Amino acid sequence: MSAPIITVDEVTKRFRGGTRALDGLTLIIPTGTVYGLLGPNGAGKTTLIRILATLLRPDGGTARVAGYDVVRHPARVRERIGLAGQFAAVDDHLTGRENIAMIGRLYGLSRREAAHRAAGIVDRIRLADAADRQVRTYSGGMRRRIDLAASLIGRPEVLFLDEPTTGVDPASRQDLWHLVRDLAAEGTTVLLTTQYLDEADQLADRIAVINHGRLLTEGTATELKDRTGGAVVELELPAQQQLTALRVLQSLAPRHDRDRDRIVLPAPDGAPTLRHVLRLLDHAGLTPTDAALHRPTLDDVFLTLTGHHSAEFAGRTA
């Protein structure tokens, strides 16, 4: 693991009314990684981003970004970061290019340099055709891309993305993912919050799951899944066959998941276990209507740690 670019040490933040948004959170984020913050609504993800981006002062603990303490040297931190918040903070009445160049001017670039970099950036995010149209004519996805692009013009060492793809169509989401991967490949550290588990799974090198302002677990997606437990086989059978099936599979420690009316058993060997199970059922003359090998997903991790499904999963099944 390379040297940390962000260190969060026992950071606490309490809001008026006593809500503890962050409760002694500690995190170390290595340089050049895409780091995902995962957690239910109100877990403290956005509060952490706001503290690291110098928008909020922590009540306790310390946080350092790119070598500088966010409370003592906010100006130094601001020179090294880019922020794209939950809403596309772009001006409708300016063109895409003007939006980007304006942020460049505010980063301290000369007019010429801002224009030059803006031109490079609109090419890069493939918005060159639309760059000279006013943003009010853009789609939601295009606005998000301009918003993200604007934060790139200062060539930040650390980029904060707060739910970058919420409400964005699938094609634009892919574009944004590409962009984030490219940036990371060039050495930019990206800290992103997301409600989408597949986004964390596919994009983040490391993931922290937080809830109630505390760190629950941290690691690569694979590490998190392994820690949650191994694969399982799930079977769906006609009701009258279920008892027989449980008896036939007894040696494999099956259990009946009443909520979903399925038989679930551990599959330490993966596919061979599934094959073995199907063979046993076949010999007994039983025919499952569905049989699946289920590897733990990030949602299982999430469920195990926070006690409820992620917002995304809950939304899908509701």
Add this chain to the structure above:
Amino acid sequence: MTTTIVSVRRRGRPFVHTGVITRRNLLANIRLPDVLILSTVQPVVFMLMFLYVFGGAIQAALPAAARGEYVYWLIPGILAQSAVFGSAPTAYGLNNDRTKGVLDRFRSLPMARSAVLAGRTLADLLRNTFILGLQLAVGVALGFRWHNGLAGMLAAMGLALTFGFACSWLMAYLGLTIRNTEAIQAAIYMVVFPMTLTSSVFLPTQTMPGWLQTFAEHQPITVIANALRGLTLGQGALPAGRTVAGEALLALTWTLGILAVFAPLAVRAYRRHND
């Protein structure tokens, strides 16, 4: 890719950034002109309405310098009113920037802290200059003339705009501290409308009941309207015992007072708008 940014000289930074933000805010007026058009038309409608509906009935109550012509009374009053109304967009603009996350972005940039508020109030000052200039032109078309020389007229415009600028800082404070856009609207209209109607903007105050008259004669919009009348029409347009210089000085005191109270409050609200 750890290029550090080549900063412009630190000393010039606030001015450059204020310029950038001012331009951004002015462009909104030009490219999304509906609000500008409405806020230009509204005072003209007021002007025509009051001039032709009330004008005839009011003539008799007017002081000598208004020369029996309501237009002389009305135009300086409308300029005072427009200066106040013209400051309201400062509140809406900042509130909008906050809810859209634009203020967060600005606050995360290595930019001069002063530039956001300075750029907003400056853009609204320029916008007000345009609107008041147009009001005056319409007034002249309706028969208004300044009788106290061009210098008096220019001083009046300067005073009205400075007062509008001071009100912008009050509005900035409202826009940053009241979260809900509708609440801001309500707050502004609850205060600004009664204030203009209980002033000398449209009518001389001497026919109002005693308690109201006392308030009306001393409230800042009356003070500004009187000063504008004095500066454009001369001594004769003022209530007995008042001088043009005295009224102008009083108006300037109000202006600086509002600025001295609300500029620091607005700056403080901007610094800690989400703690």
